[in-house]
Structures are given as structure tokens and as C-alpha cells.
Amino acid sequence: MSIAQVVDKETSIDNNEDGNQFLSFFMADEEYGIDILRVQEIRGWDSVTKIPNTPDYIKGVINIRGTIVPIIDLRLKFKTDSAIYDKTTVVIVVGVKTDGKTRTMGMVVDAVSDVYSITQEQIKEAPNFGSVVKTEFVQGLATIDEKMLILLEIDMLLNSDDLSVINTAEKTD
Amino acid sequence: MxxxxxxxxxxxxxxxxxxxxxxxxxxxxxxxxxxxxxxxxxxxxxxxxxxxxxxxxxxxxxxxxxxxxxxxxxxxxxxxxxxxxxxxxxxxxxxxxxxxxxxxxxxxxxxxxxxxxxxxxxxxxxxxxxxxxxxPTTPDADPAKGKVESSEVSYKISFIPLPNLLQTGNDPARLFNELDELGKLTIDVDHDAMPELVDLPVDECTLSWTLTLVTTEQPEVIRAVFDWVSDECELTISCDENEQPEPEQENATVESKEPSTTKVEPKPKEKSDKVKEQGSIRVGIDKVDSLINLVGELVITQSMLGQLGKDFAVERLEKLKDGLSQLERNTRELQENVMSIRMLPISFAFNRFPRLVHDLNQQLGKKIELKMTGEHTELDKTVLEKIVDPLVHLVRNSVDHGIETPAVRLKQGKPEIGTVELKAYHKGGSIIIEIRDDGAGLDTDRIHAKAVERGLIGSDEVLSEEQVYDLIFRPGFSTTEVVSDVSGRGVGMDVVKRNIRALSGVVDVKSVKNKGTIFTIRLPLTLAIMDGQLIQIGGHTYIIPLISIIESLQIKKELVNTITARASVYKLREDYIEIVPLYKIFGIEAMQTEIINGLLVVVEGDGKKVGLLVDDLLDQQQVVIKSLETNYKKVEGISGATILGDGTVAMILDIQGLIELAHRYEKIDDIKNNVSEVA
Known part of the structure; x- marks a missing residue:
């Protein structure tokens, strides 16, 4: 087989699968999905070191192989009813892009569920709920076997308000 | 190719x-x-x-x-x-x-x-x-010293390259192009030495040339063109007119590199990647050698411990302890050596100042001599890079505002030439940089008036001398009437202070009217590792930089006084210091909320002394500073984080930030209380 064919085959895998793979996870019976290429690792919930004077959904920081990684409880951020920490509670460690730099962050969710391949056609735009639900973090809604998957835009989500790097020392001083 | x-x-x-x-x-x-x-x-x-x-x-x-x-x-x-x-x-x-x-x-x-x-x-x-x-003045007076430039001279250049010319990356065509720019060039190729086409070695130069150049330039200029190939050719340049051949076997003038340095290069970057703060460091080969030695020792220790671990028995415990202490020594030495690679003499920052003062002297019509001492004091590269701008600003200030014009100086009976002195030295675990001038000193009245005018303080506020000096570090403060491009845009000193603080340093100013001003900058030796005191509040462990701790003490009940029932002070010998309840500021539950049962760690930040109320004092240890900003953002009162021996993360306290936070916290607390009272 020539090199050209190998390359062709590799790219065709992507094309056949068509579009992107998403990791899905549960928070309070709702199923969410994020771009799997952003996921660095999935780990069980472990104790964290609190950062003083931060909102409650920022649980604190943990040490991942020598790097200090902040942990955000997505359930608290989304104000779901329960945020219990048990055996299935997991932390999804993701790379978030800001200003051309990738930051590593962890998101606490109830449980991870599956990996789906979703084509662009399957993704529908989320309806506007006005001020009831903020939809700017939602990339779209996808239907898989009668189920609805909420696709999250993690760059937007984890860069929003409190997590934004923009209001750093410059302004607080 | x-x-x-x-x-x-x-x-x-x-x-x-x-x-x-x-x-x-x-x-x-x-x-x-x-x-x-x-x-x-x-x-x-x-x-x-x-x-x-x-x-x-x-x-x-x-x-x-x-x-x-x-x-x-x-x-x-x-x-x-x-x-x-x-x-x-x-x-x-x-x-x-x-x-x-x-x-x-x-x-x-x-x-x-x-x-x-x-x-x-x-x-x-x-x-x-x-x-x-x-x-016109020296026509033909000294023919050896170059013919008169204005008249054109014809040079005959015989250029016989050695066969390896092409292998050294030189191209005769390029040389000829350069010559062509000097004047009219005629090229004759001599291909006698060229072998038959079938035998032709492609990477050897078998041709030689005879060039005739009609130019106004001197022979030195022509020779300079061949500087790069002088080792790989036979070159003869002769002047056609007086037929005075000047056989030249030029020595290479290319600077030979110092053999004792090696280069640590960053990984090849992508073309678009703009390398600004990273760059590379030149490291002496002796430093690298000693590192290799240390790594060798480390490997030996490791294999020794490995063997010990394979069949371990209790009676060999002593040996294990020995091995561990050896490992500790190895790591420490290795750490010190690695750190020393990052250390650069402060002359890297100081070097630009002679130029700066030279330029400013001319621009401002002043006579100033710059003295520098301790240029060999070594400082972490990151600190060094970031301290340059504040230093430039302070030196500019001294030159612009500090030192008077020669006329004024003479009138005051001072020497005409003013002095600005830069001094760097080690003290304790820090580097001290002093910028000292023998100029006019800070004018407290003018600073006070200006601060009132700018609305930084009330007109009836009476401030101590120190507090007045502090004003110059406030944002939006500048006393120069005329905005010059040297200084005086009102964005200066506050930025200086902020930058120095970002390096966890402090800046301090002392001044005597008509005698001069001294700015003192204190910086940590390195930003990567520091000595820390571990403390405990509630279940949380925090680290206080050892450098800012003055003392730790058991609180004596009778020395605690409250002010308006909310703030407490502690009588420390002759002084009253504020007690900062850390648990309150950080919103965590402490075991000791009663001041009298706690321990007080007296710290100094920004020239202020406060006592931090903590539950317990733990170990002292060296900690590796990790930035919170890499993945999160700056947190007030926290300068970074570190990873403790058990793998958990602990926050490192930023004392100056903490003091500010505490003061603001009290204000917020006040407002809250007022609101609740109203309600």
C-alpha cells in the first residue's frame, strides 16, 4: 500500500465517522456532551485544596502530576439540585483555550456515560430561553436514539465571568 | 543543496x-x-x-x-x-x-x-x-596608504579558491556580486584545472578567476569582501597603475567563539512563534559538568536504594537511613546547581545604564556620573528580566528629577557633577538593589500639595514623612509640571511598585532634602523555590514565606486589646500591631476563633507589621512555587501554591495582599453591620 493510500484511509475514517466525537456525562439526569478532543483525562473525585474567597462552584485546586489544576463543580455552576460526592462522581479534566493559551481545568459531574459520534446535521440550535436559561454555553442540542444531548461549549463556559482571566491583578490593584 | x-x-x-x-x-x-x-x-x-x-x-x-x-x-x-x-x-x-x-x-x-x-x-x-x-590635501603623498579615493583605480584580483570552498558554504557568485557593487567588474574564468566532465566532482571548486575591478574604493574594501573566504583561497590584489602587487593572505577576522561556553537552545520554534520572554541562556561548561557529576551521584544513590529495597530487613534500617540522607544531599546539591544555571549577574540589567545616563545628560544638559557596584551579584533570570523596566524608570527619575542642573548645584555648593549610584548586594535571602542620587531629594511640601491637588488626600490631612513618600507610588501621581519624554507622565512610580510587587519584592524610599534620595528594592533570590513556614487553620494548611516572618508567639491574654470591639491589637513590646484573623478573611472555619487561645505569627509586608492568627505552626520547609495563574487566575492574598510531600496542594500567602484584603474586609464588614443595624 502506498503512503498516499494510507493517508487517504486515515482521513477517510474521520470522514466516514463524519464530524466529531463527544463524551457524554450526566448531571442531575440531564445528559451533556463535550468535544472529546478537549478531554485530557477522567479521574475519580478526590479531596481538593480550597481557594479562599471564591464562589462555591470553584471547589479548589488539585495536583495533577505537578500541575495545579482548578476544579469547578459544574453541577453547582448550573445550579442543579443535588451535588453529592459519591463513588460515581468524576472529574473530567479538559483543556480550555483562552487567548491562544490552553489552560487545564477539571469539571465535577455526576457520572460519565458514553462516547457518541455526532454529525453536524444532527446538531440543532438551542432555542432561546431568554433570561431563564443561559444558552451561550450551549453549542447545540443533538438527538441520539430519541435522547437529547446538550452539547457544551467549554471554552465559553469555563471562560465566563468568575473564571475569566481578564480581571486579574491589573484591575484589582 | x-x-x-x-x-x-x-x-x-x-x-x-x-x-x-x-x-x-x-x-x-x-x-x-x-x-x-x-x-x-x-x-x-x-x-x-x-x-x-x-x-x-x-x-x-x-x-x-x-x-x-x-x-x-x-x-x-x-x-x-x-x-x-x-x-x-x-x-x-x-x-x-x-x-x-x-x-x-x-x-x-x-x-x-x-x-x-x-x-x-x-x-x-x-x-x-x-x-x-x-x-586635495594629500594627493599621491602616500601611495601605500591607499590611492586617492576620488580617482578610479583599476585593480587586478587573482582569486584561486581551494577545492573545499563550496563545502564551507561560500559561493563565488555572491562575492562577485558584492564586488560588482564597488565598481566596474570584469571577470575572467580560468578553467584549466577543471577535470573532464565525467570526473567532475560536484562539490569541489576547480575554477579560478582573474578579476579586474575599476573602482574608487580602497584595496582594504576589496579585501573585506573576501574576508569570509580568506582561509579557503589564494588571493592576490594588485593595483594596475603602479604595478605594486600586494600579496595578501588575510587572516580571518571572524570572531572566534569562546570555547568555555556552551549553549542551551530552546527547542526549534515554529516560524511564527514569537519568542520574547523565553529565549535561551548561555551556561558555562563547568556548570553543566558539575550537573552531570551530580546526576551521576544521584544514579548511584538510586541504585543503592533500589538494591536495599529488593531484600529489605529491619536490621538494615540504618543503611536505608544513610541512603535517604545521601539522597537528600544529592537532591539539594542538584537543586542548587540547577538554580545557579538560571542565575545571571545583574550586570545584564545594569549594562544599559551608562548609555541611558549618557543620552539623558545630553538631552537635559546635566552633568551626571554613574557609579555601579556589585554588578556581579547574581539574580534569577526571570527576576532579572522583569526588574529592568522598574530600574530604568527609577534611574531616569533620579537623573531627571533628582539631580539638579550644574548651575543650581554650584550655587548650592555641591560638586558640579552629580552622582547616581547603582548598587546591588545580597542580604539575608534577598537581593538588595539601591539607586542613590545626591540630588535635590524629595520635596515633601510639593508632594503633599500635589497629592491634594490630584485628590489623592484631603487638604487638611497631616501625614508623616514616610506617608508622604508613599504618595509618589500612588497611581496618577506626578509632580513635574512639564510632561517630558524622560519622565513625568504620572504612570511611573505606581507601575514600578506594582512590577516589583509582582516579583514579591518591596521598594522603599528615603530622602533628605538637598542631600539626595535612595530607592531600595528588595527582591527574592529566585521565584521558583523559597523557604516557607507551614501553618494550619481549620483543616487547611497554608504557607507563609519565611522571609516575611518576624516572629511567632503564644498570645498572652493581657496584651490583647480591642478597638471598637471589632479590631484587635496586640502589644508587642513597645508597639501595637493589628491582629488579622485569617479564618475570617478566608471564610473558613478555624479551631481557634478566640484570639487568646491562638498563636500569632508576626509578619511584615509593605513596611507594615501585623499579626496573623493561626491555629498551629507546622514544619518549616523549602517549597517549590507553582503559579495559580497557569490554569486559573490571580487570587487576592495568595501568591501561589505548592505541592506538599503527601501530594496535596497548599496555598502560599501573599502577605502584602493579605494586609490589603484584611483592611478592605473590615470595611465590607462595617457596611454589612451598618446595613443589618438599619434593618
Whole structure:
């Protein structure tokens, strides 16, 4: 087989699968999905070191192989009813892009569920709920076997308000 | 055979910038009256290397520009031109231009074409001027010293390259192009030595040339063209008119690199990747050698411990302990050595000041001498890079505001020449940098008046001298009436203070009217590792930088006093210090909320002493500082985090930030209480 064919085959895998793979996870019976290429690792919930004077959904920081990684409880951020920490509670460690730099962050969710391949056609735009639900973090809604998957835009989500790097020392001083 | 030249470009830039720095330093030496041959040669060599390199990398503008500089320097070297202040200033300006062009080309940006052109014009004017004035006065007086430049001379150049010329990356065609620019060039090829086509070695040069060049330039200029190949050819340049052959076997003038340094290069970067703060460090080979030795020892210790672990018995516990202490020693030594690689002498920052003061002297019409001591004090590279701007600002301030004009100085009975002194030294675990001037000193009345005018303080506020000095570090404060481009835009000192604080340093000012001002900057030795005191509040462990701790004590009930029931002070010998309840500020539950049961850690930050109320004091240990900002953002009162022995993360307290936070917290608390009272 020539090199050209190998390359062709590799790219065709992507094309056949068509579009992107998403990791899905549960928070309070709702199923969410994020771009799997952003996921660095999935780990069980472990104790964290609190950062003083931060909102409650920022649980604190943990040490991942020598790097200090902040942990955000997505359930608290989304104000779901329960945020219990048990055996299935997991932390999804993701790379978030800001200003051309990738930051590593962890998101606490109830449980991870599956990996789906979703084509662009399957993704529908989320309806506007006005001020009831903020939809700017939602990339779209996808239907898989009668189920609805909420696709999250993690760059937007984890860069929003409190997590934004923009209001750093410059302004607080 | 195309070689990807971009991989060498980074090195070229680095070496060129280094060369420019050397050039600048030497030019300033010249200005000081030291016009030795060595100095001029050093400058010349630097210019020459840059020219050669720029040509090779196709940076024609830079090559052309430096060529003009070089011509001028050459004349100086040959003693045909005197070095006057004007010339030195012009050369300094040219060095700046080259620097700007270089930086522009590296960052793929535009440079100031007008400035470059104007400097180039001045340079050319100077060279032409010389030609015009000397030509009529010394016609044929000294034929050996070059024929009269204004008349054209025909040179016969015999260029017989050695076969390996092409292998060293030189191209005769390029040389001929360069010659062609000097005048009218006729080329004759001698291909007698060329073998038959079938035997022709493709990478050897078997041709030789006889060139005839009609030019106004001197033979030295022609020879300079061949500088790069002088080792790989036989070169004869003769003047056709008086038939005076000048056989020349030029020695290579290319600067040979110091053998004792090696280079640690960053990984090859992508072309678009703009390297600004990273760069590379030159490290002495002895430092690398000692590192290798240490790693060797570490490996031995590791294998020893490994063997011990394989079949361990309790009776061998002593051996294990020995091994562990050996491991500890190894790691510590390794750490110290690695840190020392990052250490650079502060002269890297100080070097720019002679130039700065020189320029400012001329611009402001002042007479100032710059003294520097302790240039060899070593400082972490990151700290060093970030301290430069604040230092520049402080020196500018001293020169601009501090030192008076010569006339004023004489009237006050001071020596006409003012002094600005830069001093660096170690003290404790920190580096101290002092900027001292013998100028007018800070005018407290004027600062006070200005602060009132700017609305920074109320008009009836009475401040201590120290508090007044502190005002100059406030944002939006500047006392100069006229905004000059030297200083006085009101964005100065607060930025200085903020930058120094960002390096966890402090800046302090002392001043005596008409005697002078001293700015003292205290910086940590390194940003990567520090000594810390572990403390506990509730279930949380925090780290206080050991450097800011004055003492720790058990609280004695009778020494605690409350003020308005909310704030508490502690009587520490003769002083009252504020007690800062950390648990309240951080909103965590402590075991000891009662002041009298707790421990007090007395810390100093920003010149203020406070007592931090903690539950318990734990170990003291060295901690590796990790930034929270890498993945999160700056948190007030926290300067970073570290990873403890058990793998958990602990926050490192930022004492200055904490004090500010505490004061603000009390205000918020006040407001909350007021609201609840109203409700």
C-alpha cells in the first residue's frame, strides 16, 4: 500500500465517522456532551485544596502530576439540585483555550456515560430561553436514539465571568 | 543543496544582539576617553560579524547599513579619522538602528525607516566629507596608504579558491556580486584545472578567476569582501597603475567563539512563534559538568536504594537511613546547581545604564556620573528580566528629577557633577538593589500639595514623612509640571511598585532634602523555590514565606486589646500591631476563633507589621512555587501554591495582599453591620 493510500484511509475514517466525537456525562439526569478532543483525562473525585474567597462552584485546586489544576463543580455552576460526592462522581479534566493559551481545568459531574459520534446535521440550535436559561454555553442540542444531548461549549463556559482571566491583578490593584 | 537557514536565524539574532551590546558598551568606553586600539577593534569586529551574518541570511538592509558603519569604523581604525563625541553619538544611534532593524526582522514587524535613513545619510555624509577634504590635501603623498579615493583605480584580483570552498558554504557568485557593487567588474574564468566532465566532482571548486575591478574604493574594501573566504583561497590584489602587487593572505577576522561556553537552545520554534520572554541562556561548561557529576551521584544513590529495597530487613534500617540522607544531599546539591544555571549577574540589567545616563545628560544638559557596584551579584533570570523596566524608570527619575542642573548645584555648593549610584548586594535571602542620587531629594511640601491637588488626600490631612513618600507610588501621581519624554507622565512610580510587587519584592524610599534620595528594592533570590513556614487553620494548611516572618508567639491574654470591639491589637513590646484573623478573611472555619487561645505569627509586608492568627505552626520547609495563574487566575492574598510531600496542594500567602484584603474586609464588614443595624 502506498503512503498516499494510507493517508487517504486515515482521513477517510474521520470522514466516514463524519464530524466529531463527544463524551457524554450526566448531571442531575440531564445528559451533556463535550468535544472529546478537549478531554485530557477522567479521574475519580478526590479531596481538593480550597481557594479562599471564591464562589462555591470553584471547589479548589488539585495536583495533577505537578500541575495545579482548578476544579469547578459544574453541577453547582448550573445550579442543579443535588451535588453529592459519591463513588460515581468524576472529574473530567479538559483543556480550555483562552487567548491562544490552553489552560487545564477539571469539571465535577455526576457520572460519565458514553462516547457518541455526532454529525453536524444532527446538531440543532438551542432555542432561546431568554433570561431563564443561559444558552451561550450551549453549542447545540443533538438527538441520539430519541435522547437529547446538550452539547457544551467549554471554552465559553469555563471562560465566563468568575473564571475569566481578564480581571486579574491589573484591575484589582 | 538547500540548507534551511531559518534554524540558524535565532542564533544569529542572539549573537547579533550580543554584538550590538558589546559595541554599545565599547562606544561608551570610547566616550570616556579610552580610545585604545583594542576597543576600536572590538567595535569593528562586532559590526563586521553582524554585516556578514545579515548578508548570509539575506537581510540586505541590515547588511548595507552595517557596511556603511563598518567603512567609517575602518577609517577610525586606520587612524584616518578622529573619534569625536559627535561621531560616537552617531555610531551609538546607528547601533540603535541596527538593533531596531534586527528586532523588526525577528518579529516580522516594521521598523522606523525614516530614522534609519537619516542616520544612514549622516554616516554617508561623514564618509564623503572625509573623502572630499583629504583628497586635495594629500594627493599621491602616500601611495601605500591607499590611492586617492576620488580617482578610479583599476585593480587586478587573482582569486584561486581551494577545492573545499563550496563545502564551507561560500559561493563565488555572491562575492562577485558584492564586488560588482564597488565598481566596474570584469571577470575572467580560468578553467584549466577543471577535470573532464565525467570526473567532475560536484562539490569541489576547480575554477579560478582573474578579476579586474575599476573602482574608487580602497584595496582594504576589496579585501573585506573576501574576508569570509580568506582561509579557503589564494588571493592576490594588485593595483594596475603602479604595478605594486600586494600579496595578501588575510587572516580571518571572524570572531572566534569562546570555547568555555556552551549553549542551551530552546527547542526549534515554529516560524511564527514569537519568542520574547523565553529565549535561551548561555551556561558555562563547568556548570553543566558539575550537573552531570551530580546526576551521576544521584544514579548511584538510586541504585543503592533500589538494591536495599529488593531484600529489605529491619536490621538494615540504618543503611536505608544513610541512603535517604545521601539522597537528600544529592537532591539539594542538584537543586542548587540547577538554580545557579538560571542565575545571571545583574550586570545584564545594569549594562544599559551608562548609555541611558549618557543620552539623558545630553538631552537635559546635566552633568551626571554613574557609579555601579556589585554588578556581579547574581539574580534569577526571570527576576532579572522583569526588574529592568522598574530600574530604568527609577534611574531616569533620579537623573531627571533628582539631580539638579550644574548651575543650581554650584550655587548650592555641591560638586558640579552629580552622582547616581547603582548598587546591588545580597542580604539575608534577598537581593538588595539601591539607586542613590545626591540630588535635590524629595520635596515633601510639593508632594503633599500635589497629592491634594490630584485628590489623592484631603487638604487638611497631616501625614508623616514616610506617608508622604508613599504618595509618589500612588497611581496618577506626578509632580513635574512639564510632561517630558524622560519622565513625568504620572504612570511611573505606581507601575514600578506594582512590577516589583509582582516579583514579591518591596521598594522603599528615603530622602533628605538637598542631600539626595535612595530607592531600595528588595527582591527574592529566585521565584521558583523559597523557604516557607507551614501553618494550619481549620483543616487547611497554608504557607507563609519565611522571609516575611518576624516572629511567632503564644498570645498572652493581657496584651490583647480591642478597638471598637471589632479590631484587635496586640502589644508587642513597645508597639501595637493589628491582629488579622485569617479564618475570617478566608471564610473558613478555624479551631481557634478566640484570639487568646491562638498563636500569632508576626509578619511584615509593605513596611507594615501585623499579626496573623493561626491555629498551629507546622514544619518549616523549602517549597517549590507553582503559579495559580497557569490554569486559573490571580487570587487576592495568595501568591501561589505548592505541592506538599503527601501530594496535596497548599496555598502560599501573599502577605502584602493579605494586609490589603484584611483592611478592605473590615470595611465590607462595617457596611454589612451598618446595613443589618438599619434593618
Amino acid at each position: 538547500a540548507i534551511d537557514m531559518t534554524q540558524f536565524l535565532q542564533t544569529f539574532y542572539e549573537e547579533s544582539f550580543e554584538g550590538l551590546e558589546i559595541m554599545e558598551a565599547e562606544l561608551l568606553n570610547l566616550d570616556g576617553g579610552d580610545a585604545s586600539e583594542d576597543t576600536i577593534n572590538t567595535i569593528f569586529r562586532a559590526a563586521h560579524s553582524i554585516k556578514g551574518g545579515a548578508g548570509t541570511f539575506g537581510l540586505q538592509e541590515i547588511a548595507a547599513f552595517t557596511h556603511v558603519m563598518e567603512t567609517l569604523l575602518d577609517e577610525v581604525r586606520d587612524g584616518k579619522r578622529d573619534l569625536c563625541t559627535d561621531l560616537i553619538n552617531l555610531l551609538l544611534r546607528s547601533a540603535d538602528c541596527v538593533k531596531a532593524m534586527m528586532a523588526a526582522s525577528r518579529d516580522e514587524e516594521e521598523y522606523d525607516v525614516d530614522e534609519v535613513e537619516s542616520v544612514q545619510k549622516s554616516l554617508r555624509a561623514l564618509i564623503d566629507n572625509k573623502t572630499d577634504t583629504t583628497a
